[in-house]
Amino acid sequence: MWSRRSKGYLLLLAAFGVMSNYLSCFVNFPLSIVTDGHYVPPPSSGHQAPIALTPLLRRQSIATEGDPIRRQIFTQPSPHLWSDIPILAPHTGQKTVLVTGAAGFIGSHVAEALLERGDVVIVVDEMNDYYDVSIKEGNLDLLREKAKKIAQQTNKMAEDILRIHVGDINNETMMRSIFDQHTPQWICHMAARAGVRPSIDNPQLYAKANFLGTMSMLEYSREYNVTNLVISSSSSVYGESESTYFSEAEDVNEPVSPYAATKRSGELLSFTYHKLYDLKITNLRFFTVYGPRGRPDMAPYKFISQVIRGGVIEQYGDGTTSRDYTYIEDIVDGVLRAIDRPYPYEIINLGKGSGTMLNEFILLVEKHVGKKANIKLMPAQPGDVPFTNADISKAKMLLGYSSKVSIEEGVRRTVLWFKNTSTEDGIA
Ligand SMILES: NC(=O)c1ccc[n+]([C@@H]2O[C@H](COP(=O)([O-])OP(=O)(O)OC[C@H]3O[C@@H](n4cnc5c(N)ncnc54)[C@H](O)[C@@H]3O)[C@@H](O)[C@H]2O)c1
Numbered sequence: 001m002w003s004r005r006s007k008g009y010l011l012l013l014a015a016f017g018v019m020s021n022y023l024s025c026f027v028n029f030p031l032s033i034v035t036d037g038h039y040v041p042p043p044s045s046g047h048q049a050p051i052a053l054t055p056l057l058r059r060q061s062i063a064t065e066g067d068p069i070r071r072q073i074f075t076q077p078s079p080h081l082w083s084d085i086p087i088l089a090p091h092t093g094q095k096t097v098l099v100t101g102a103a104g105f106i107g108s109h110v111a112e113a114l115l116e117r118g119d120v121v122i123v124v125d126e127m128n129d130y131y132d133v134s135i136k137e138g139n140l141d142l143l144r145e146k147a148k149k150i151a152q153q154t155n156k157m158a159e160d161i162l163r164i165h166v167g168d169i170n171n172e173t174m175m176r177s178i179f180d181q182h183t184p185q186w187i188c189h190m191a192a193r194a195g196v197r198p199s200i201d202n203p204q205l206y207a208k209a210n211f212l213g214t215m216s217m218l219e220y221s222r223e224y225n226v227t228n229l230v231i232s233s234s235s236s237v238y239g240e241s242e243s244t245y246f247s248e249a250e251d252v253n254e255p256v257s258p259y260a261a262t263k264r265s266g267e268l269l270s271f272t273y274h275k276l277y278d279l280k281i282t283n284l285r286f287f288t289v290y291g292p293r294g295r296p297d298m299a300p301y302k303f304i305s306q307v308i309r310g311g312v313i314e315q316y317g318d319g320t321t322s323r324d325y326t327y328i329e330d331i332v333d334g335v336l337r338a339i340d341r342p343y344p345y346e347i348i349n350l351g352k353g354s355g356t357m358l359n360e361f362i363l364l365v366e367k368h369v370g371k372k373a374n375i376k377l378m379p380a381q382p383g384d385v386p387f388t389n390a391d392i393s394k395a396k397m398l399l400g401y402s403s404k405v406s407i408e409e410g411v412r413r414t415v416l417w418f419k420n421t422s423t424e425d426g427i428a
Contacts, residue, residue, distance in 0.1 A: 071251050074243040077353075079393035081249050087398060090340035091227075096120040097339060098184035100169050100217065101191030103127055105295045106232065106286070108139035109332045110188055115146050115161060117336075122182045123164040124175070130193060131296045139293060140164055169213045179220055185227040188339055189217045192262075195297055196236060196383045199259035210262035211269070218273040218281075228280045228342035230335060233267050235287040235324065235351065235388045236260035245391035248285070248347050257383035267347055280342035284335060287351030287390045291328030291410060292417035300325065303362060304411075304418050307369045317380035319359035322387045324351040327410035330403040337399040351390025352403040364408060368415040 097114050101107035103125035111121045123143065127136050147162035154161075163182065167174040169191050178184075193199065193209040214231060221229045237252045237260050255261040270281045290300035306313045334350040356364075362373050395401040405413075 071241075071254075072243075072249070073241075074245050074247040074250060074391060077245050077391045077393040078247055078249065079397060081247070082394045082397045085343075085346075085398060088341040088343060090337065091342070092340070094118055094120065095186045095339075096122065096182060096184045097186040097188055098122045098124065098178070098182070099188045099190060100124045100213075101189075101232075102143070102164075103136035103140050104190065104194075105139075105293055106289055106328070106331060106335075107188075107190035108136075108143060108293065109291075109328050110190065110335050111143055111162075112146055113332045113336055114188075114339075115143065115150055118150075120161050121147075121163075122178065122184055123162070124169055124178060125164075125166060125191065126168045127166055128193075130195070130198075135293070135296065170208065170216050172216075175216065175220055179224045183224065185225075186339055187217065187221055187226055187229045188335060189214065189229065189231045192232060193259070194295065196257045196259045197381055198297075199257050199262070200383050203258035206258050206262050210259070211265050214266035215269055218270060218279065221279055221281075222273060222277045226279070228282070228339060229270070230338045231266060231270055231281065231283045233283040233285045233347065234260065234263045235285050235349070235390065236385065237264045237267070237285060238385070238388065240385055241387075243389075243391075245389055246349065247391045248349060248394050256385065259383075271345055274345035278344075281345050282338045282341075282343050283347045284338055285347065285349045285351075285390075286331060287324040287326050287349065287388055289326050289328055289331050291414050292421075294328070294414065299323075299358070300361070300411075300414065303365050303373070304369065304415055305422070307365050307371055307373045308415070308418055308422060310371065310374065313362070313373050313375050314378050315358065315362070315375050316378045316384065317358070317386075318377075319362070320357055321380075321384070322355035322357045322389070323361075324353070324355050324388045324390045325361065325407055325410065326350065326352045326390075326403060327405035327413070330401075330405055333404075334395060334399060334401045337401055341399060343398065346394075346398065348395050348398060349390040349392055350395055350401065351388075351392055352405075352407070353390055353392040355387065355389040356407050361407070361411070364411040365415065368412045 097119050099107050099111045099121055102111040102123035111123060114121050127133055143162060147158040151158040151161060165174065165178055169175060191213060193206045199206040217229065235246065236257065237255060238246045238250065239254045239256045239260060241250060243250060252264060255264050267283045270283060273279045274281050290298065294301040303313055331350055338348065366373050392401065392403065
């Protein structure tokens with residue numbers, strides 16, 4: 001199917017072709033036409049983008065000033081938009097699930113939950129050094145321990161319920177051998193280069209891991225007749241949306257970072273594979289996930305660990321930026337629900353459904369750590385978005401999902417995890 005190196009370059013070109021197509025929206029024109037034919041004004045108490053607009057975006061704003069045809073804004077959750085989608089009952093019974101990126105934060109939690117409920121888990125992770133590799137090794141050790149315990153209880157061998165493969169999902173030889181060996185019918189694709197800011201410095205790396213990586217998973221899924229493919233997307237695709245509730249019905253062709261562009265490209269490519277080959281694919285847009293074993297480059301992890309250690313918190317912007325911080329347990333619940341339901345093709349938000357300002361988040365950390373934060377104010381960063389807030393009505397309707405962990409409870413549990421695992425020098 002794939003020839004090796006030369007086709008790799010062709011794919012890379014294709015990736016940039018697709019991505020540049022989106023980016024061309026910035027130059028060519030305008031904001032898209034309102035889908036339901038109504039102009040919805042921005043909420044009066046709405047947020048404003050605190051970061052400077054790029055010249056390109058500024059030109060676009062000027063071009064559409066006073067123009068009633070503009071990107072649709074959603075001021076409230078819109079469950080009615082999804083009422084005509086037939087609801088699928090969950091598949092039950094044991095599955096063999098291939099989880100890519102399962103040494104990482106979200107992937108390792110998902111793999112653990114799958115093992116706990118009795119599924120067989122095949123892990124693929126390249127163990128890259130985007131952050132301390134020992135954290136990923138620790139996550140894999142935890143999965144091995146879990147598999148060992150479950151195997152003892154069920155009179156099985158640990159290797160019958162958990163297999164770990166270290167390598168790049170773009171490595172065709174390895175991936176073919178994994179598919180031939182385990183024939184997984186259910187795939188949870190969490191592997192990616194995450195992080196908005198580093199994607200600005202190294203966009204090629206992000207295109208290769210995220211766009212080409214997703215294309216590889218789509219190809220294998222097609223070839224090996226996979227029953228359901230769940231792909232991690234991101235709230236970052238909403239860019240500088242002015243909606244109060246980010247809706248899957250919203251036009252999202254204005255990604256403000258290469259990371260966001262790769263995620264949006266993956267969603268579109270998966271639509272193509274669904275259309276051409278009738279593959280069942282659900283893209284999940286995660287909203288700022290935090291909790292035990294969190295990613296050390298993310299603000300919640302940095303803030304909690306710095307306040308515990310009495311270090312300095314670098315706060316970008318004035319603290320009024322707001323995020324829909326979502327506790328890992330809720331995300332895992334949503335991912336498992338999506339794995340069990342092979343919808344033909346859907347994009348679904350997974351978030352808490354309400355935002356918290358950075359200032360408020362820091363206050364909660366101070367309260368649960370029991371110490372004042374030492375804050376150093378920094379200018380807002382390019383590529384960061386000012387506000388995220390998920391409309392989770394589609395997830396409620398299609399997956400039966402609801403977020404259960406409040407921000408206060410989530411911070412409390414995460415602080416507790418930090419206190420139980422950190423040493424003088426860092427995290428144990
Ligand atoms: N954490 C969040 O708040 C958040 C928000 C939105 C979207 N996401 C998405 O969710 C997914 C998981 O994120 P995370 O926070 O757990 O990140 P993470 O970095 O902890 O995990 C990603 C894992 O993928 C692996 N990986 C990367 N490229 C690979 C490749 N080519 N082949 C094999 N393995 C590879 C990495 O080694 C890593 O262990 C990612 O797709 C990310 O973009 C995360």
